[in-house]
Amino acid sequence: MSQSSRYNSRRRRASARYRGPAEPPAEGAAAQDTEPNQHEVARAIVLRQLTASAKSRKQLEDKLADRDVPEEVAQEVLDRFEEVNLVDDRAYAAMFVRSRAETRKLSRSALRRELQQRGITGELAEDALEQRTDEDETEDAHELVRKKMPRSLDVSDRKEVDKVTRRLVSMLGRKGYPPGLAFGVVKQELSNHGSAHDFSEPDPWPGA
Known part of the structure; x- marks a missing residue:
């Protein structure tokens, strides 16, 4: 079982132990007879959020704030969710x-x-x-460039090669790869693609 599967399984087991309402108090006429319990409302909101997908504590805090749950109540409820490992x-x-x-x-x-x-x-x-190494990043950068490399690229056309280089380096930059690594990966993949063009390093962020 993967770590992700174990995490989701643990959340389900903890949820079974954590007894909260499936829904917040009713709205309308029924709600007028009973003052809503803020803790119950907060627990219901958090459970729905976690059922949809895993969330960080801050994401849950923000969601509770959006629903006007008092900060003190939100912190108490989230502390309890952490105790039973539903928020980790x-x-x-x-x-x-x-x-x-x-x-x-x-x-x-x-x-x-x-x-x-x-x-x-x-x-x-x-x-x-720490799960990600330098080798992982370099391998992923190569994969991204290979996927975006135009199959019809005319490697004898200097302008076209320079244009493609800038576009691919910018694409890697948007994903957080530093310019030096991005340019090196693109240059190597162009070489593998058959480009013998000896181009100089362009501005990786044109118009920035």
């Missing part, structure tokens, strides 16, 4: 890095930014990013 930023970060690296081929710097947006920084983020 370390496991979430590791799973997130594997998934995004596999599906998007993002570099570690891009993954670090995305983790930060989800409230995961410092040791937790760096531990998750």
